[in-house]
Amino acid sequence: MKIERIELQQLHMPLRFRFETSFGYTTIKELILVSVYGEGEVGHAESVAMSAPYYSEETTETAWHMMEKFMIPKLFTSEIETPEDVDRLFAPIRRNNMAKAALEGAIWDLYSKQKGISLAKALGGEKSVIDVGISIGIEPTVDQVLAKVERHLGEGYKKIKVKIKPGFDVEVIRAIRERFGEGVPLMADANSAYTMEHLDVMKELDQYGLMMIEQPLAHDDIIDHAKLQRELSTPICLDESIHNVDDARKAIELGSCGIINIKVGRVGGLTESKRIHDLCQAHDIPVWCGGMIESGVGRAHNIAITSLPNFTIPGDTAASSRYWEEDIVENGVELMAPGQLAVPDSPGIGYTLNQKAIGNYVIRTANFRP
Numbered sequence: 001m002k003i004e005r006i007e008l009q010q011l012h013m014p015l016r017f018r019f020e021t022s023f024g025y026t027t028i029k030e031l032i033l034v035s036v037y038g039e040g041e042v043g044h045a046e047s048v049a050m051s052a053p054y055y056s057e058e059t060t061e062t063a064w065h066m067m068e069k070f071m072i073p074k075l076f077t078s079e080i081e082t083p084e085d086v087d088r089l090f091a092p093i094r095r096n097n098m099a100k101a102a103l104e105g106a107i108w109d110l111y112s113k114q115k116g117i118s119l120a121k122a123l124g125g126e127k128s129v130i131d132v133g134i135s136i137g138i139e140p141t142v143d144q145v146l147a148k149v150e151r152h153l154g155e156g157y158k159k160i161k162v163k164i165k166p167g168f169d170v171e172v173i174r175a176i177r178e179r180f181g182e183g184v185p186l187m188a189d190a191n192s193a194y195t196m197e198h199l200d201v202m203k204e205l206d207q208y209g210l211m212m213i214e215q216p217l218a219h220d221d222i223i224d225h226a227k228l229q230r231e232l233s234t235p236i237c238l239d240e241s242i243h244n245v246d247d248a249r250k251a252i253e254l255g256s257c258g259i260i261n262i263k264v265g266r267v268g269g270l271t272e273s274k275r276i277h278d279l280c281q282a283h284d285i286p287v288w289c290g291g292m293i294e295s296g297v298g299r300a301h302n303i304a305i306t307s308l309p310n311f312t313i314p315g316d317t318a319a320s321s322r323y324w325e326e327d328i329v330e331n332g333v334e335l336m337a338p339g340q341l342a343v344p345d346s347p348g349i350g351y352t353l354n355q356k357a358i359g360n361y362v363i364r365t366a367n368f369r370p
């Protein structure tokens with residue numbers, strides 16, 4: 001694969017609502033759109049690093065820096081035949097997974113376009129339709145959460161995830177169960193807001209038949225999660241704690257979780273996402289695709305990886321129109337049926353960029369050539 005040019009564009013996309021988690025809130029989503037040009041085609045992906053280091057250590061600025069100073073120069077001075085070569089090329093660079101994933105993902109898109117196949121097919125995906133859920137943030141009142149649950153259940157979303165934090169947890173879950181019943185596929189995401197001191201709260205949550213509790217304990221822990229898992233019948237799902245396939249192997253071996261959330265950015269790319277998927281499949285650990293408030297470009301990548309068979313639990317890839325007045329892909333990523341997204345079968349990510357919309361959001365551009 002001959003790479004002729006790489007373009008980075010920093011975009012600021014205003015959200016249609018304030019998205020709050022236990023670690024902070026987002027009203028304007030920052031992202032870096034990566035475009036890799038070669039042999040008459042162009043591949044796209046986005047960096048999901050956030051503006052501040054509260055979900056992970058990366059930020060928009062560090063991702064830009066790592067790509068510009070270390071990753072793009074490597075791409076221009078190496079022979080690349082397949083996207084797996086990119087994964088190998090970046091391996092000596094420690095962490096900075098979101099920066100790595102953005103470049104590797106754009107090259108996966110470019111590679112599948114050059115082959116004339118969909119990204120889903122290039123990854124070994126099998127599904128033509130995926131079930132999706134929705135992630136509801138922390139709201140000022142429980143009633144406001146209930147209103148959102150009602151609206152999104154009406155749109156057919158197949159999983160309702162609510163964000164929790166100490167003081168805004170059991171009450172929310174109880175209210176949802178009382179109002180909407182036991183049948184709602186419901187889970188809670190704590191984004192590391194609890195410690196083992198909160199065992200009593202976790203045991204209370206355990207009474208509500210949740211599909212899982214996501215990342216209750218520290219972002220860098222798998223030991224206490226194993227202890228907690230032994231105290232609960234609800235499966236623990238790890239998000240922040242899993243950065244690569246070895247983390248997944250150790251967490252499974254220790255019994256730290258029963259489910260893993262795969263985010264392509266957090267694990268450093270689609271190649272590593274596939275490895276984690278395969279490992280989990282071999283151990284009967286279901287996986288699902290998490291979200292990072294992506295634009296349509298990141299959503300398209302999420303759809304492609306979710307087409308792999310062990311993504312058996314609906315992920316967080318909701319429709320573009322929930323987040324954006326206007327997305328940066330033509331027509332947005334929209335539900336084809338209640339709670340379902342189509343897996344495109346056209347080459348690459350299967351979505352065309354909306355250059356006019358990009359023009360409205362872009363605040364910085366740089367081009368790199370060999």
Ligand SMILES: O=C(O)CCC(=O)c1ccccc1C(=O)O
Nearest residue numbers: 055135191290291292293294316
């Ligand atoms: O709607 C989405 O994109 C998922 C939102 C979400 O839950 C989330 C958003 C930003 C950072 C972390 C997380 C998370 O899954 O923990």
Ligand SMILES: [Mg+2]
Nearest residue numbers: 189214215239
């Ligand atoms: Mg999470």
